[in-house]
Amino acid sequence: MPIGPTQLPDLQPIAGLSWGIASVGVKNPTRLRPDVAVLVAETPCVWAGAFTLSGSRAAPVRWSEARKGLPFRALVVNSGNANACTGNRGMEDVATCASRLGQAVGLEEGQAILAASTGVIGELLPMERLLPGIDAAFADRGETRWEDAARAIMTTDIFAKGASLTVDLPSGGSATFTGIAKGSGMIHPNMATMLGFIGTDADLDETTLSAMLRRSVEESFNTISVDGDTSTNDCVFAVATGRVAVEPRDKEMLEGALLEICKQLADAILRDGEGVTRIMNIQVEGARDDTHAKKVADTVATSPLVKTALFGADPNWGRIAGAIGRADPELEWERVSIYLGPYPVVVEGQRHPDYREEQGAEVFKAQEVDIAIDLGVGRGRALKRSTDLSYDYIKINADYRS
Amino acid sequence: MPIGPTQLPDLQPIAGLSWGIASVGVKNPTRLRPDVAVLVAETPCVWAGAFTLSGSRAAPVRWSEARKGLPFRALVVNSGNANACTGNRGMEDVATCASRLGQAVGLEEGQAILAASTGVIGELLPMERLLPGIDAAFADRGETRWEDAARAIMTTDIFAKGASLTVDLPSGGSATFTGIAKGSGMIHPNMATMLGFIGTDADLDETTLSAMLRRSVEESFNTISVDGDTSTNDCVFAVATGRVAVEPRDKEMLEGALLEICKQLADAILRDGEGVTRIMNIQVEGARDDTHAKKVADTVATSPLVKTALFGADPNWGRIAGAIGRADPELEWERVSIYLGPYPVVVEGQRHPDYREEQGAEVFKAQEVDIAIDLGVGRGRALKRSTDLSYDYIKINADYRS
Structure with missing residues (x-):
């Protein structure tokens, strides 16, 4: 029994960002459940990432890290298989998945498709099921599907995890942050073992978003531990669509909002810790x-x-x-x-x-x-x-x- | 259920070293069990020690460490109470115990009474019961009581731990090593959390004995872990009575014997690890x-x-x-x-x-x-x-x- 929260709060959509979901049986073809999700940006976006410090980083972690600085177009995530410790073949498989999603979104030169995986270590991805799943998820996407995405990324999690917050900015506008996360075992700082995806409509440049994410992760996910084990697949992504204009005096409030989202997600992971009672x-x-x-x-x-x-x-x-x-x-x-x-x-x-x-x-x-x-x-x-x-x-x- | 050995091997006496035992109810006066032991040398001896690296080292550890270089006369050890995190009063209590045993053995200036404790942390020693127990243990001593001493130092241990080995030396004589140890929880290198007492009749100087003990501990007790927790009270003592003459060419074999004793004791601790099945x-x-x-x-x-x-x-x-x-x-x-x-x-x-x-x-x-x-x-x-x-x-x- 987790010690709550067991119910997701309302997750506000972020205009211009859509999630699509598919069920392909990544881990077991005879047990279908939502296990592939794609996050698609209508137009290229600023993004930032925080990644595990594990020396046995999984292929999707290495792939996404290498795309730092390129504008974000889309992300593919699967649960059920971590694509970790899978050698060159694992790297090729990420490239193939990214390429498949790239075709769907009409990727242009110099834009990034990111990837994340969570699940069992040391197994190759079931590409014959995964690739059609990416197409299906893309076709199925919508701006209000954050909750479905939160469920699709779960592994041993007992409840889905999400947080959403809209803040009125000193300069007059209002910005929204919505995030989802998964994690309940292999939880320990550097990163806490988990996946996290956060979207915002605020217009933040990459340097600012990266610095905000780094500090927020340090004070949230990196303060929690369930079992002391760092995973091969930890990562948190933040994507900013830039639809809400931001002035310098807004930044403190925006960082506060991002930190709050991260803290709520981290708290949910801790409360879903494996076997937790206190x-x-x-x-x-x-x-x-x-x-x-x-x-x-x-x-x-x-x-x-x-x-x-x-x-x-x-x-x-x-x-x-x-x-x-x-x-x-x-x-x-x-x-x-x-x-x-x-x-x-x-x-x-x-x-x-x-x-x-x-x-x-x-x-x-x-x-x-x-x-x-x-x-x-x-x-x-x-x-x-x-x-x-x-x-x-x-x-x-x-x-x-x- | 520990995974054996559950029976002690024969423990050879070391001429000139006697153990005495008493039951004083250190932890609980209404539940008497052997819980105080004294090790007494007939004549002053060479000794060496290896101590926990914990920053919250218990009073007896600090006391014994400070006596490095002084000839060994006797040692007092109790189970049931660690005398750790007990402040100045804890240090005074060790001094009082050592002084009581010093009176019994006729301690002279510049000789050492060592001390070791194991048990619950943060409680003061029950001096009113312990001091008469020291007298009783001293009165009760004998050279063949290694096994009784092994039982008196147990806390959560399920079986008593001891090892004994006699080796024929290249120079012609033969030397004996006998050791006892306790430990099953808070077991982790630096030192492995435990107490160990080893006697030998070989004539080793302090520099040689210290180096041999340091290397043997590194390759035995410091390779084992039960729960990753370092204790406040770990220590291993080696005492050499010097009755068997030793030539330089014997040293390798003597160190091999000491290492073997340490490995056997470490293996016994691991097999008595809390909840161990594999x-x-x-x-x-x-x-x-x-x-x-x-x-x-x-x-x-x-x-x-x-x-x-x-x-x-x-x-x-x-x-x-x-x-x-x-x-x-x-x-x-x-x-x-x-x-x-x-x-x-x-x-x-x-x-x-x-x-x-x-x-x-x-x-x-x-x-x-x-x-x-x-x-x-x-x-x-x-x-x-x-x-x-x-x-x-x-x-x-x-x-x-x-």
Whole structure:
């Protein structure tokens, strides 16, 4: 059982961007479900991407990364097969898919067809089914099909994920952002393991959109972890149609909107984390610098001992202390403070005299648990959000070829 | 159920070293069990130690580390309470324990009483019960009590761990090594989370013993992982009574014997890993250097997705590929090969044409699974040994205050 949201909010269309969907049985031809989607821009658009840092990046990731700077015309995405670790043949298959979609949209020289895939690693794409599916998806497209697209990109996800926001700009107009995402396992920063597609009608140039996306991803998808595993296929794309004029004074609000969309999508991914029953928010402060804070937050967020304590609602702060110590051999423990919810548990390296076990137990009973750590040596800070480690996580992942 | 060995081998005494045991109810005064042990040298001895790199090192670790270079007289160890994250009071308590044992042995200026603790973090030691226990253990000591000591240091361990070996030296004599260890959770290199105590009658100077112990620990305890969590209390001590004369030509054989003892103890810890049902041996070759190889081996060894696949006997090599990619963003994937047991699965970045799923399934059905990874870029290599991630791991660690 995911811990919600299980219902999609209304997803506003972005004029000039259409999604088309097809069901081709990418993973299994006898079990048809929507598993191919194309995103088509009526006219060439500005786009930006954020990609996994994995060294075993999948073919579509390498393909899309290489198209940086070219105007966006269309994107093809499939679920059920990641096209990862598939060698030269995998790269050829992406090129063939892009070319097929290029024919449909009337691609011109110097424009980009992007690609994204998610699913099982190490298998070749079923091209004989996929190529007709691309044609079918293209024929079937419409501007109001964001929700259908959100469903088509799901793999082990239990619910579809989307977010939409319209903001009134200081300069007078209003701009809309709509995004969808998938992800529930192999979730960890760099990127969080996932796919995300965000459209906006704001008129943003590539440099601005790229910078906005990079910062938004860092503060949203890159703060979450389900199982500590980085995927081969993570990517987030943002496409800006440019229909709403933007002045320099609008940019802060636009970036705020993009960040909000990313945060909502990241939160949905966390709440659909494999086997999740509780979420923890780990706020680290007082670190030497932000990198130091991130290392400590990350170690606590991914510690199996902390994660199982969270599942068991056991406020076993010794495990948090253990993880902090593992993260940093140079730690000055006598400066460290730990808070569970509002309660100080350890202050300057020593158990707070007033802390009582019942206080921690009260905090750990909730669906969302706040853990704050002050390292007491500087101004670095970081937030990481993570899930518990439950029986269902094992069940989901120990089953044959999940 | 651990996957054996569940029976201790015969543990040979080391002349001049005695263990004494007492039951004081360190954790719970109403549940008496052997939980205090003292190791006493008849005459001052050479000793060496290897200690956790955790930044939240427990008081006894800090205490013992600070006694490097002083001749060994005795050691006090307790289970049930780690005396970690206990501030100044924790340090005072170690000093008090050492002083009590020092009175018993007639400690002279410039000699060392060492200390080690294992158990729950963040609680103060029950000194009112512990101090009389030290006296009782001292009074009760004998040279043949290694097995009793192995039981007294257990916490969540299911079986006691010990190893013993006598070797004939090239120079004519014969030397004996006997060791005991504990550990089953919070197990990960730097040190593997554990306590270990090894005695020998060989006449080794401190420099030689320290170097031998450092190398042996690196190739034994530091290759194993159960849950990726480093403890606050890891340490391994080696004590050499010097009764057996040693010539320079004996040293290689002595180091081999020490390494063998450490490997046997490390193997026992792995087989008693929390919830373990299968073990994997991850051999990485062809890395840029040994550090690179270690990083890749470590990432595969601790990946929850790989560990759950191992539990499910699912030869899902895509998860191994994902973990390799996470370990190294600069990976040249087209040079990577992966073998499951004798079967090549991926060769130079592509699935081997002859590989069949049934081959991987056959390998993953065994209790011990060999995974070999060739990164194809250099001569660096590393071995890591790890466990699966099972329902029982969750059960053991989600229960209240395990």
